[in-house]
Structure formats: structure tokens, C-alpha cells
Amino acid sequence: MKSPILQSATKYLLPILLLFSFFLLLRGHYYPGGGFVGGLVASIAFVLHSFANGTEATMKILKRKPLSLIPIGLGVSAISVTLPLLFGYPPMTGLWFEEPIPFIGMIGSSLFFDLGVYLVVIGVVLTILFTISLNNLEEKN
Amino acid sequence: MIDNHILGPVFIHLFTAILQLVAWRKTATQRVISAIGSFLGLLVAIRLFTKVYTTGILTLNASNWEAPFGIVFVADLLSSTLVLITSLAGLAVSLFSSTGISRQRMLYGYFPIFHFLVMGLNGAFLTGDIFNLYVWFEVIIISSFVLMTLGGRKTQLEGAVKYMALNILASTFFLTGIGILYGITGSLNMADLSQKIKLVNNQFLLGITSTFFLIGFGIKSAVFPLYYWLPSSYHTPPSAVAATFGGLLTKVGIYAMLRVFSLIFIPDDFTRNLLMVLAVLTIITGCMGALIKLNIRRLFSYLIVCHIGFMIGGIGMFTKVALMGTLFYLFHDILVKTNMFLIAGLIRHKRGTMDMKSLGGLYAQYPKTSLLIAIVLFSLVGIPPLSGFWPKIFLFKEAFTLEYYAFVAALVFGSFVTLFVIARMWSEVFWKDVPANVDIEDKFEPLPLARKILLVLPIGILAAATLFIGLNAEEIVQLVDRISDQLLDTSAYVQAVLGNQNL
Numbered sequence: 325m326k327s328p329i330l331q332s333a334t335k336y337l338l339p340i341l342l343l344f345s346f347f348l349l350l351r352g353h354y355y356p357g358g359g360f361v362g363g364l365v366a367s368i369a370f371v372l373h374s375f376a377n378g379t380e381a382t383m384k385i386l387k388r389k390p391l392s393l394i395p396i397g398l399g400v401s402a403i404s405v406t407l408p409l410l411f412g413y414p415p416m417t418g419l420w421f422e423e424p425i426p427f428i429g430m431i432g433s434s435l436f437f438d439l440g441v442y443l444v445v446i447g448v449v450l451t452i453l454f455t456i457s458l459n460n461l462e463e464k465n
Numbered sequence: 466m467i468d469n470h471i472l473g474p475v476f477i478h479l480f481t482a483i484l485q486l487v488a489w490r491k492t493a494t495q496r497v498i499s500a501i502g503s504f505l506g507l508l509v510a511i512r513l514f515t516k517v518y519t520t521g522i523l524t525l526n527a528s529n530w531e532a533p534f535g536i537v538f539v540a541d542l543l544s545s546t547l548v549l550i551t552s553l554a555g556l557a558v559s560l561f562s563s564t565g566i567s568r569q570r571m572l573y574g575y576f577p578i579f580h581f582l583v584m585g586l587n588g589a590f591l592t593g594d595i596f597n598l599y600v601w602f603e604v605i606i607i608s609s610f611v612l613m614t615l616g617g618r619k620t621q622l623e624g625a626v627k628y629m630a631l632n633i634l635a636s637t638f639f640l641t642g643i644g645i646l647y648g649i650t651g652s653l654n655m656a657d658l659s660q661k662i663k664l665v666n667n668q669f670l671l672g673i674t675s676t677f678f679l680i681g682f683g684i685k686s687a688v689f690p691l692y693y694w695l696p697s698s699y700h701t702p703p704s705a706v707a708a709t710f711g712g713l714l715t716k717v718g719i720y721a722m723l724r725v726f727s728l729i730f731i732p733d734d735f736t737r738n739l740l741m742v743l744a745v746l747t748i749i750t751g752c753m754g755a756l757i758k759l760n761i762r763r764l765f766s767y768l769i770v771c772h773i774g775f776m777i778g779g780i781g782m783f784t785k786v787a788l789m790g791t792l793f794y795l796f797h798d799i800l801v802k803t804n805m806f807l808i809a810g811l812i813r814h815k816r817g818t819m820d821m822k823s824l825g826g827l828y829a830q831y832p833k834t835s836l837l838i839a840i841v842l843f844s845l846v847g848i849p850p851l852s853g854f855w856p857k858i859f860l861f862k863e864a865f866t867l868e869y870y871a872f873v874a875a876l877v878f879g880s881f882v883t884l885f886v887i888a889r890m891w892s893e894v895f896w897k898d899v900p901a902n903v904d905i906e907d908k909f910e911p912l913p914l915a916r917k918i919l920l921v922l923p924i925g926i927l928a929a930a931t932l933f934i935g936l937n938a939e940e941i942v943q944l945v946d947r948i949s950d951q952l953l954d955t956s957a958y959v960q961a962v963l964g965n966q967n968l
Contacts, residue, residue, distance in 0.1 A: 395486035402479055414469045415476075416528040 334376040341369035359438035363445025379457045393447030401440025404433045468523040471540040473509040474548050478584035485577040492571040496563040499576045503559040510552035517545040522961035532962050533657040539593035542948045547590045554712050554803040555583045557923035562705040564919045565810050570615045582608035596653045606632050612706045624698035631694040635684035642677030656962035659728045675730040686718025687770050689746040696766040704810025712803025719776050727952040732783050740781030747774030748875040752882035761809045761819045778872050788949040790859030797852040804841050804927040817906030821893040828895040844931045846884045852935035
């Protein structure tokens, strides 16, 4: 689908949607939101981009295969789950920095768990959608 | 006692799976990581078992939330023994798969999914929260569904559809049961439930809820009349996958039944009689199926159903001796059934088929491995002093004492049919000459020595474990004696989870 309106709208929507997904990710500790929703919004941003400019263009701006995000995300989550063991707490206990960080607020190990979920969701959604759309392209050719 | 490290077996398999996802499509690296991960998992499981054996029940409050509110993980003797046996079986299957699984399947992620499956099994054994148990069941089902369909042959998909349909039904029953239970008592912690369930007035509703759990776990462990998904799906995936399924998946259902019916719903007369009837029918139908099957793996699938009946009967009698028999049989069955499917895979490597009619001459060509296999077959049949013999004594004794003569008859029938089909298999596969019109496609002989060892060593490890629990039966009896005490008197479990104030 090549439409100049969609293409120029996407140019502005992509960064805004990505920012919004970060907002959801950071907000998730005490309010609705979090890694899963944030990841979905971020992958929607890339899906929109691939609608406007074609899947190959989106692959180019991602630079690496979305599949490789899955182990990274899982690793970040798993480490944040097991990290408290080193400090003598049970797994999954939230560890927090004492001072809040400007704009972001309090940072704790649960943020990294959410970050892992965020990456896994982007990886899974984009892998599934890109596989389907690339298959369709091959069939058309 | 609180120990923050009891989830070690779960985390080791989680990290192994993640590392293998990093090494996506590098099958040589994945094989090495899998073997190392499974070995580490076994070491951690041994440490967990010895610690539980010497110091008593260990608990872990996830996220540091106190017991009835947060999710609690409990390692009592039953859980830690099952984690130990699962890790051993997992190591054997992991070694076997490095040669027994085709490269094509490895490229599509066989190893990471296998480790997620073992992680799910360990988690299901260790959790002390009934909803968390459901979540681990889902982890197991999803992983097993992927493993079953990897390769995408038509028969595999057909088997997988049956498997998935029945398992979703089982999960629905299980989840509905949990929902009602939470509605009545307001708790999901199993130790807390065991206390609160005594205060519930509406015993009729509790009876119905326990039936929901019985149906859910019954489907998962392939009990009559809901067993038919098992023989129609277990012969389709590769043997290494079928070994994990046959050895471990149905036994999780038995474990869940033992846990739920000892801790939450103490079986009343109705449930006991129902379980006894189901046990007898399961044994008979499983045997009937085994009698007519000539494909080795279909035969083993029906034998799984048949032997599940032995354990259900033990749970149905629900006395100390019967539970000792059930537990002993459970441990023996995991090791032997896993090994049987690995053997089926080895036979396929040597002959290219699993149909008894076109097999033959294995003893003449491979006398040493045949003798190794004979040990496993003998313990499955229950020749004294091997491992299948001891638990049956307990079951027979208790069935006679309680005068369940139908179950005694079913036990005798089941044992004889097992003996008959295994003897027939031995003579057809090992002693008979190769049929004249059959071309042998031997993929085993041209393999390099290291790979041959990787195929035979896992069978050797499991056979050694079987021999150990058979010849060392006295210590195993002491172990199951302590476990059955813990199952019948759950105060130690409840106290470990909730502390003293609730007793």
C-alpha cells in the first residue's frame, strides 16, 4: 500500500508511538500499563511503518531480526528475577535504588522485568507479522 | 524452613533455554549447552533432595510476600524426589536427542522448547499454590504441543490436534474447579486451603468441585474413559520427544492427584469407590489395547495407560501401604517408561521401522545392547528383584486387606498381559530372524563411535537407575514410607508453609 498521506503521517507517528510505549512501560509499576502493553504499542508503531513503506523498509530501520529480541528480553527478565538471590532475598523480590531519578522516578528490579517483557512482546509480535507478510510477498512474486 | 534456593532446578532450565535461544540455529552449540544444563540441573536436584531428606520441608515465599497471600513454593519429600527423577530422565533424553533428533527439528528450536518443558515439570512439582500449579500445567502443555508438531508431518498434526483438544478440555475442568474452590474458601494456597476446607458447610459443592479436579487430572494422566488421546498421539513424534511425554507428562497428572487429594479433598467413600472402578477399567482397557498392537510405540502407549491404572488404584485405596505402593510405582514408572521410548528410538535407528512384523535378529547382531534392554524389559514386567516387583507387592497386599478383589484381579490381569506382550515383543524383535522379504535400513552401524555412545548411554543411565531402585529397594521403601506419612498427615506441610499460628 503506497499512500503519501499514510507515509508522511507515519514519519511523525512512529516516534510519538514509541515515546508513548516508553511512557506505558515506565508508568506500569503502580498504575495501569507496563511491559506487555508498552510492547504491543511499540510493535504497532513498527507495523504501521511497514504498512506505509513496506516490510523490507521496516526491517532496515530495525537493523536486526526481531527474533533476536526474544532471548535478550527473556534474559533481562530472568536476571531481574534471580538477582535478589544474590542479596539474600527470595526470587522476584523488588530491589529499589534509594534515590529517585529525574523524569523516570524510582527504579527497581521490577522495571527490568518489565523491560524484558517489553522486548519479548515486540520480538514475538513482529516475528509473527513479518513472517506472514514476507510469505505473502513471496507468493505474489 | 525457608530456603531461597529451592527453585534452582527451574532457573537452571530457564537459563539453559535462554542461552539456546541466543544460539538459535547453531545446533552443535545447542547440543553442548543442553547436556551441560541438564547435568547442572541434575546436580542441583540432588542437592535439593539431600537437603530436604536431612532437614525437612523447605519453602520459598516468592517476592517475599507472606505465605497465604503470595505464591509459595514448597519442596517436601515427594516434590524433591520427583524433581530428582525428572532431572535424571531429562538428562538422559537430552543426551539421546543430540543424536536421535534430526537436524531439521533442532533448527526449529527443539532444544529450547525441551528445556522449557522440563522447567515446567519442575515448577509444577515445586509449587504450593493451586493456581500456580495450573500455570505450570499450561507451560507444560504449550511446550509439549510445540514438541509434538515440530516437523509438521501429517500424522503428527493429526495426533497433536487430538492431544491439544483433550488437554484444553482438561485445563478447562481444572480451572473451573479452581474458580469454584476460590469462590468457596477465598484462598489459593494449598496449605491454607487444607485448613479452610474443613470449615466449609456446603459439603455437596465440595464434592462436585473435587470431581472437577478428578476429571481434569484424569484426562491428563490418561484414565479410563478419557485416555484415548494418548495412544493416538504418542506414536507420532520422534522417540526422544515421546520418551519425555510417556515418562513424565502423564505422571504430572498422578502427582497433582496425589497432592490435591491428600491435602485439600481427603477422598470420601464415593471418591474412593469411583477411583477404584476407574483404576480397574483403565487397567483392563489399556491391556486390551496393548494385546493387539504390533507397532512397538503404540504398544508402549497402551502399556502407559494400563500402568496408570495401578497408581490410580493405589490412590483410591488411600491407606499408608497403598500409597507406598503407588509412590514406588510412580518412581519406577517414570524411569522405565522414559527408557522404553528411548529403546524404541534406538530400535528404529537400527532397523528403520517399529513394526514388529518386519523387525528381527537384533539379539544376534547387537547382543550387548540387547542384554541392556532386557534389564529394562524385565523390570517393567516386574521380575523380582527388579524395580517393578516391589510396588506390586504393596498394592496386592493392601487390595487383599481391604477386599478389593476386582482390583486384585485387574492387577493380576495387567501384570500377565504386560508379561505376555513384552515376551512377544522380545521374541519378535530380538530372537526371530529378520523376515526374508524385508530390507534392513541400518542407520546405527555407520555412525561414529561417539554418536553410538550418545544413543546407548542414556538407556544405560536409566537402566542403572532402575537397577539401583530395584536392588536397593529397602532404602526406597524407607523413602516412600516417609513420603506416605507426609501425605497422610499434612500438618508438617501446613506448618512449614503457614507457620505455627494456624495449627
